[in-house]
Amino acid sequence: AVNLKGRDFLALADFKPEEVRYLIDLAVELKRKQKAGDTYQPLKGKTLGMIFEKSSTRTRVSFEVGMYQLGGHALFLSKNDLQLGRGETVWDTAQTMSRYLDGIMIRTYAHRTVIELARGATIPVINGLTDYAHPCQALADYQTVLEHKGRLEGLKIAYIGDGNNMVHSLMVGAAKLGLHMSVASPEGYEPDEDLTRQAKDMGTETGSTIQVVRDPREAIEGADIVYTDVWASMGFEAEQKEREIAFKNYQVNEELVKYAKADYVFLHCLPAHRGEEVSAEVIDGSHSIVFDEAENRLHAQKAIMAAIM
Numbered sequence: 001a002v003n004l005k006g007r008d009f010l011a012l013a014d015f016k017p018e019e020v021r022y023l024i025d026l027a028v029e030l031k032r033k034q035k036a037g038d039t040y041q042p043l044k045g046k047t048l049g050m051i052f053e054k055s056s057t058r059t060r061v062s063f064e065v066g067m068y069q070l071g072g073h074a075l076f077l078s079k080n081d082l083q084l085g086r087g088e089t090v091w092d093t094a095q096t097m098s099r100y101l102d103g104i105m106i107r108t109y110a111h112r113t114v115i116e117l118a119r120g121a122t123i124p125v126i127n128g129l130t131d132y133a134h135p136c137q138a139l140a141d142y143q144t145v146l147e148h149k150g151r152l153e154g155l156k157i158a159y160i161g162d163g164n165n166m167v168h169s170l171m172v173g174a175a176k177l178g179l180h181m182s183v184a185s186p187e188g189y190e191p192d193e194d195l196t197r198q199a200k201d202m203g204t205e206t207g208s209t210i211q212v213v214r215d216p217r218e219a220i221e222g223a224d225i226v227y228t229d230v231w232a233s234m235g236f237e238a239e240q241k242e243r244e245i246a247f248k249n250y251q252v253n254e255e256l257v258k259y260a261k262a263d264y265v266f267l268h269c270l271p272a273h274r275g276e277e278v279s280a281e282v283i284d285g286s287h288s289i290v291f292d293e294a295e296n297r298l299h300a301q302k303a304i305m306a307a308i309m
């Protein structure tokens with residue numbers, strides 16, 4: 001049986017395929033309980049600190065609500081209000097917080113900050129997004145696909161756009177869960193090469209294949225799932241103009257989705273920019289499941305917290 005008590009949740013790469021699948025199945029189960037009105041409060045009396053160095057709508061609300069539903073309490077901690085913002089070290093912050101809390105969620109820039117925090121903490125740490133990875137989102141995404149398609153193994157996911165945190169976590173997730181993944185990014189914006197290699201290696205265990213190509217039409221050909229994300233992620237706002245030029249042929253629109261399977265589903269982690277990475281027709285159209293996806297952040301993160309805290 002899978003037991004994740006006390007583990008950190010920093011990246012999907014740290015988990016075995018059966019552990020990732022366990023979290024998804026638990027998320028589905030906790031969602032069912034919630035909809036049935038069954039209370040499930042394994043975290044009664046527990047507290048989660050949520051450190052935010054970047055903006056958030058979904059992550060903040062879903063973690064806070066999720067913790068409440070599990071019987072616990074969450075604290076919103078903006079970096080500027082913490083001594084962290086005045087130069088207190090990540091290590092000292094981690095040590096101190098471990099004396100009060102039962103878990104920490106952090107959204108930050110550098111991935112090594114999250115790793116440092118987890119090293120300094122004696123309680124589980126959850127990655128709520130770094131420049132490198134967004135594992136909570138990928139978990140919710142695959143839960144959403146499972147609910148809509150009834151399976152994960154053997155499906156094809158196409159990711160069109162920036163080689164960012166989102167595509168990294170989706171690639172590792174695909175490898176762990178046995179999906180085939182095709183990524184199309186413009187030159188200079190490809191996903192991290194080391195991570196791509198690692199994801200390909202991990203995929204040999206599950207039969208997953210991963211490829212990175214240039215042409216969005218090639219990537220989307222025959223896809224069951226079409227995914228895109230913003231062209232300029234948080235922290236890259238200054239590059240907006242040059243990115244609009246680099247990504248101009250990478251918009252997911254009616255023309256491009258013709259190459260996907262007729263029953264494809266469209267996902268986007270949100271927030272979205274209609275008219276940039278995706279057309280309004282696609283994201284607001286009948287194939288789009290972006291709000292089921294957003295909802296599942298709640299259920300997937302409840303699964304993570306219930307499992308590790």
Ligand code: CP
Binds near residue numbers: 057058060137270
């Ligand atoms: N998808 C996501 O993480 O959204 P927020 O930035 O609103 O938390």
Ligand code: NVA
Binds near residue numbers: 230233270271
């Ligand atoms: N890639 C985006 C995801 C936001 C949830 C960003 O990092 O801004």
